[in-house]
Amino acid sequence: MNKKIKLFLVRHGETYLNKYNKLQGWTDSPLTENGKRIVTKTGKRLKNVPFHYIYTSDLERTVETAKLILEQNRNNKNRNIHKNNNLREVFFGSFEGEYIDDFYKKVLQQSGCNNTTALYKNHSLEEVMNFIKKIDPFSHAENYPEFWKRIEIGLNEIVSQCCNNENILLVTHGVVIKTIINEFSKKGNIEQEIKNSSISILEYSNNTFSVVSING
Template sequence: MKIIKFNLYVVRHGQTYFNIYNRLQGWSNSPLTDKGIAGAETTGKRLADIHFDAAFCSNTTRAMDTAAIVLGANEADSVKEPVISPNLREEFYGYYEGNDMDQTWYVAGAPHGLPTFKDIVTKYSINRAKDFLKEADPFHQAESGEEYWQRWDKGLAEIKSSPLIKDGSNVLLISHGNAVLSLVERFGEGKYDITERPANGSVTQLTVSDDEIKVTSYNQ
């Protein structure tokens, strides 16, 4: 069977109010700010000449609104609507949804001598940070690393199995900050600084085939 290889353009959604307030918004949501809308429009212009055979996003409004703006700016006869999937959501933060980001990672990491997200990731990994947060969650409903990737592997399989994608296709994915970091940690071969969060509206590129996923650029 011929192996299909395609280019995946992963865009972090535009700035939201929770971004301004430094609050976790995994499965919860807040609207795009005026700056977030303008940023999505700028990203749309950057990608306007790229033909996308398929587009995907999570079922959060911040991702769907960003997808509509980016695809609305496209001038290369691209697909008009994204496929929307809950499997492509951000990490679920459980009890800490909507909580201050720095406070939350202190609660998760301090018992391990690691008071910040950067400290946890530098010593261990983003996956371990997920595990620490699930441990700290009094309801233990935050996603562990294993639970997160069980869900996201389904989302990646949905993308790979799309009948719209051909060999050499360009595919758009509107995603989230921690989700982008998680992809880069898993598929970036250690080449990128995963302690640096991707900017709202930034583009990270991957090549995807039946048997391999590889990051080719991060946070551009």
């Protein structure tokens, strides 16, 4: 039987490292008070959606966000949160915790571009992520194939566990959502930031994922 599943992809709320404009991949930090307030508003927007399953990455900022969203939900008696480490943020290797502006100076030097607009205009998301691994002195940063492989595993795990006509709440990360959009939508703009607490909608039907909306 063909399954049709709707996935609500929510980026976690603003964290302290977001506020300080620092790279935050596998490094974790708690939500700011303002981040919590905006997540609560997102929860109110989703209050009438009955979620059959709730997934997060294994990083606490996504779990904290999911709990705040579920507090606002009128339909959800199910509060079980399934953590999936395949859906955690990209690993920035030795650049974790670095100021984003300093980090991009190194990426731009590697790419030969003068600014981030030129970087994303002239290079694919895959190329940019591969640049990052190349300039990491330890080569620990994930490149695009490594990153996408585990995201794909994570998504397939979700749809294999779900039934027809179910709604899924997936609280994850900015680069994760951007990469999913990059894979499944021609309308995706890789320069576009995925906002904290924003909602993007992914639909699974006929064994295929498609992007319904971005950054709502």
